[in-house]
Amino acid sequence: MTFQSYIWLSDWGTKFQPSVQSSLLSQCNAPSLLRCSSSCNLNRECRTFDYDSSSLLCRLFDDTINTSNITSSVQTQRIESVTIPTSFSNNYGQPCSKCVEDRYLACSDFGTCECPIGSCWDGAQCDKRNDFNASASLNISNWCIQPVFDIFWPFNGNTHDSKNKYTSVSSAGISYNTSYWGLGLAIHLVRASEEYVKIPSGQILFYSSSFTIETWICSIGFTTADYAIFGQCQVNMTNKCMYFLVRNYKLTCGFGANATSGATSLSMNVYLNGILDGSRSLYSFQGSSGDTTIGVTYAIPPGSNYFNGYLDLMQFVSSAKNASDILRDATLMAYYSFDTSLTTDNSLNGINTTTSGSPSLVLVRVNQAIQVNPNALVYTDYASFPPLEVSNQPHTYFLWVKPTSSYALSTILFGIGATGWRLSIIMMTESGHIVLNSFNVGLISVSGPIIPLNTWTHVGATYSSINGFILYINGIFYSTSGAFKYTTTGISIDVFIGSDGGYGIDCISGSSVGFTGSLDELFMYSRELTASEMLAAANP
DSSP states (O other), rough: OOOOOEEOOOSSSEEEEEGGGGGGEEEOSSSSSSHHHHHHOTTTTTTEEEEEEOOEEEEEEEEOGGSSSSOOTTTTTEEEEEOGGGGGTTTTBBBBGTTTTSSOOOOTTTSSOOOOOOOOEEEEEEOOOOOOOOOTTOOOOSSSOOOEEEEOOOOOSOOOOOOOSOEEOTTTTOEEOOTTTSSSEEEEEEEEGGGOOOTTSSSOTTTOOEEEEEEEESSSSSOEEEEEEEEEESSTTTTOOOOEEEEEEEEEEEEEEESSSSSSSEEEEEEEETEEEEEEEEEEEOOOOOOOSSOOSSSSSTTTTOOOOEEEEEEEEEOOHHHHHHHHHHHEEEEESSSOSSSOOOTTOOOOEEEESEEEEEEOOOSSSEBTTBBBBBSSSSSSSSSGTHHHHOEEEEEEEEEEEOOOEEEEEEEETSOOEEEEEEETTTTTTEEEEEEEEEEEEEEEEOOOTTTEEEEEEEEEEEEEEEEEEETEEEEBBOOOOOOOOSSSSEEEEETTGGGGGOTTTTTOOOOOOEEEEEEESSSOOOHHHHHHHHHO
C-alpha cells in the first residue's frame, strides 16, 4: 500500500477542537511528535492530530481543520493536519482491481473504487464531510457536503441529469422507449438482466435533511417481491440505508428497520399520482456516504430488488415538498407561460410545442404573452397528453384571453387524435361569446359571456363525470353542462393553441378560423380543480 501524505503544522500553543465529539479516532502516548505523525499517517481515516510534548498525549481525528476549530492551549501542544495528494484519487470510479490495495479508496459492493465511509467525493479527492455542523459550515466554501438543491433525470436516451452535474454509471444493455408524455424517451430496466443506474458515493448527500423523490413508473410483471426505484446506502443498518421501492404491489419508503433513535423526528409520506398513499413518523436519515442507485437498492438482501419496467422524469429535491406541490407535479400536464419562449412547457413533463407561421411574444403587464392570428399558432407535433386518452378522465384548462380584432368564429384551444377524433375545446363565436366543447355521443357545449375586445379575460374550464364541464370567467363560476361521461378514442392527442390548424373542417364543433389576439399562462391539468383553486388562478 501507499501511505504518502503532506503534513501541515500549527504554531505551538494550539489545540484541536473537532466539530463533533465522535471525530476522535483514538488517543495514546507517543514518545515524540514524529511518532504521533506516523500513527496518523498509517490510519486511513485520520485527517488531523494534536500532540502534547509534556504529557506525550497523541490524539487522532477524522475531522479536518476546515470543518472544526483551533483553540488556544499550553505551549507544549500543537496541531498537525494531514493532506492527501489528489493523484491518489485518480482511480475513483474505476473497477476494484485498481484500488484493491489503495489506502485512500475502498471497493464498493458494486465493484468500483469509492471513498471510504466518513468521507465524500469533492470532485478531485475524497475528503471528510462535516455532518452538517452549522457553525463549521459557515466557514466552508465549495465543500463537498453542500446540500443538493434539485436534480432532474429526463432519461432521454441516457442517464445524465439535466445539468450534467452528477456522474452516473449504468449497467450494460439498458434500453429506452417512448416517454409516457410522447416526447423523448423513458429508461427501460430489466430485472432479469440486473440493470440499474448508479451515481457514485459523495455526489448526492442528504444526511439528516429533508428530501423529495418523484418519478413516473410503468411496471412490468410485478409480483409480491421488492422492486427498487431509488436508494442510497452507507451500510445496511438502521437509519443508514434509504430505499424507495414497490413492495407487495405498494410503494414503500424507509431507512431500514428504524428500530433505533436518530437525531430528529420526521414524517415520511408516500404519494401515488399526487395523492397521499401512506405516512408514518420516523427518524432522520443518517447515511453520510454511499452510492445513490436507481433501479436497485442495497437494502436487505442487497442487489436482489432490481426494478422491472420503465422509469421517466425522475426528480430529487433537497426539501420536503408539501401535498399541494406534489399534487401539482403529478397532475399538471403542461404549463405554457409564454414569458421567454413561444414553445417551452414549464411543467416537469417537457411537452414543448412547434410554431407555425410567425407567432410572437408581446409585452403585457407581467412578463410576456403569445400573439397569434389565423396564420400564426403553436402546436404539439406528436401524440401527447396521455391522461386525455382515458374516457371520463377529469381535467382542467385555463388561460388569459385578449381578442384584439373584430369578433369571428375562432378556435383558442383544439385537440386532435390519430384516429380522427377532433374537437375545438375552447372557442369564440362571431358575437364574441366564449364556448366550451366536449364530447359524449354528440357534442356537449357550454356557452359563456361576450369577451370584451382589447381586454384580458381569464377563461377556465373544469371537467368531471359528476359535475360535467364547468365554465369559469375571471375565476367565478359562470355555467355548467351538467353531468355527462366524456368519451375519447383511447389515443393520445395533439394540441393546437390559437387555431384548429386546418383540421376543424370535419370537426363536430364546426370549422373556424384562427384566433386573433393574445393568449397567456395556459395551464392543463389531469384533474378537476376546485372552485377555490380556479379563483386563485385568476388572481395570482
